[in-house]
Amino acid sequence: MADTKREIERKYESDESGLPDLTGVAGVAAVVDKGVVQLDAVYYDTADERLAADSITLRRRTGGSDAGWHLKFPVGPGVRDEIQAPLSDTLPRTLAGLIRSRLRDTGLEPLVRLRSDRDVRDLVDAGGRVLAEVGVDSVHAERLTGGGGSAQWTEIEVELADGGDPAFLDKVEKRLRKAGVRPSSSASKLARALVETTPKKDRKKRRARPSPEPVTAGDHVLAYVRAQRDTIVELDPAVRRDVFDSVHRMRVATRRMRSAFRSYGKVLDRAVTDPVGEELKWLAGELGVDRDMEVLTERLTESLGAVPRTLISGPVRTRLRTWANAKRGGSRRRLIGVLDSKRYLTLLDTLDALVAEPPLLEAAAGKPAKVIAKAVRKDFAKVSALVEQGLELPPGHDRDLALHEARKKAKRSRYSSEAAVPALGDPAADLVKSMKSLQNLLGDHQDSVITRQTLRELSAVAHAAGESSFTYGVLYGREEQRASTDEAELPGLWKEITGGTNI
Numbered sequence: 001m002a003d004t005k006r007e008i009e010r011k012y013e014s015d016e017s018g019l020p021d022l023t024g025v026a027g028v029a030a031v032v033d034k035g036v037v038q039l040d041a042v043y044y045d046t047a048d049e050r051l052a053a054d055s056i057t058l059r060r061r062t063g064g065s066d067a068g069w070h071l072k073f074p075v076g077p078g079v080r081d082e083i084q085a086p087l088s089d090t091l092p093r094t095l096a097g098l099i100r101s102r103l104r105d106t107g108l109e110p111l112v113r114l115r116s117d118r119d120v121r122d123l124v125d126a127g128g129r130v131l132a133e134v135g136v137d138s139v140h141a142e143r144l145t146g147g148g149g150s151a152q153w154t155e156i157e158v159e160l161a162d163g164g165d166p167a168f169l170d171k172v173e174k175r176l177r178k179a180g181v182r183p184s185s186s187a188s189k190l191a192r193a194l195v196e197t198t199p200k201k202d203r204k205k206r207r208a209r210p211s212p213e214p215v216t217a218g219d220h221v222l223a224y225v226r227a228q229r230d231t232i233v234e235l236d237p238a239v240r241r242d243v244f245d246s247v248h249r250m251r252v253a254t255r256r257m258r259s260a261f262r263s264y265g266k267v268l269d270r271a272v273t274d275p276v277g278e279e280l281k282w283l284a285g286e287l288g289v290d291r292d293m294e295v296l297t298e299r300l301t302e303s304l305g306a307v308p309r310t311l312i313s314g315p316v317r318t319r320l321r322t323w324a325n326a327k328r329g330g331s332r333r334r335l336i337g338v339l340d341s342k343r344y345l346t347l348l349d350t351l352d353a354l355v356a357e358p359p360l361l362e363a364a365a366g367k368p369a370k371v372i373a374k375a376v377r378k379d380f381a382k383v384s385a386l387v388e389q390g391l392e393l394p395p396g397h398d399r400d401l402a403l404h405e406a407r408k409k410a411k412r413s414r415y416s417s418e419a420a421v422p423a424l425g426d427p428a429a430d431l432v433k434s435m436k437s438l439q440n441l442l443g444d445h446q447d448s449v450i451t452r453q454t455l456r457e458l459s460a461v462a463h464a465a466g467e468s469s470f471t472y473g474v475l476y477g478r479e480e481q482r483a484s485t486d487e488a489e490l491p492g493l494w495k496e497i498t499g500g501t502n503i
Contacts, residue, residue: 026171042112155184263419
């Protein structure tokens, strides 16, 4: 069993003078001495420090009120999500799964041991409510690999209480700065330990080198592809934890990369990328089971909420809730299985290899303004042909299919334009916005098509159970009207897009 909490904290350099007086901080009525706690933590990582490279920490800690396994993911400056599991001799499976996309078949080893004497103070308001915990940590760091170096330092850590206002930390920092205390140069104890326990002659090797600015068409395409690979890996833990919108974002990353392979086939050899694209399509399909259910359930729920009570006949809400839970439960279990599968982990290895040794073609060395612009124009032309075809067809099944195909091509055009923005600037950025507007309109239209299919199915099940199907008919009619509105807006939007495109 694992628990998750949002950790919002700031770290500061400290010396022998210890903690300045914080009773003057606005809102603080008292500083309560909680005594000294001894903490002993061993941090784990791969031999090549993959977790540390992504600012992820995994530790097994004894002492204090939260002894156990702690896994921390960065959220933003000074903000991390901490997943805790009970103390055990081996890493709990719940935490192991969350770092599988980084580890894959590589094992963990103890990297650093940190022993700290923490002098704890609680900052409380007039009502006795804890606003923040302040600790003065005397730290002894010991490297457990690579020569066994050690280091010692003292730091001040201020952690916001659960549910507290982050602005309170600004008030504390103002008081600390006034007393001469400065923010720590390291984001975490582990980050500092890794530097200070590394021999000086090797410290330069640890510094991250900035990626060179893209010059060629190949540079720009690879930067885009690399960003999608990174996004997939980074979102894996969030998808496993069922974090809001994480499934959708990972699915979009797979689509963006696959789209780049297809749009920039003159840059990256499709003989190599097509098989990878098929695996990305498989992953997107597995992710889509959950995402499509989220979208469909939300749409049906909102639509039902807008129906007057007088038009609701039978247990429609109960049936909808039962249907959604049954569908979602099965898809969640299957999705976790996908992320644990050999096929998925092999795909991640393949993406790493492709980025490390890209299958560049002759055009990759060309000028971005020529090579990339040509690919963007080609994608837009495909969208144009399909939209024109859809507008010429009468409302009905054939038009629905044509507009659905136009929507898919609009996505590809949007993604190829995204990749082109660093090279082509505003014209590409404008096309991204235009394709996003078109995609949204056509996406709403397609969602209406799918929703009507689902309503027919739900109506049939309700009728078979002896329930009224009247409300399903009401919802169906509203969806028909919504689709008609989308179709009526399309000509105007398309005219606006074609008039403003200048790539």
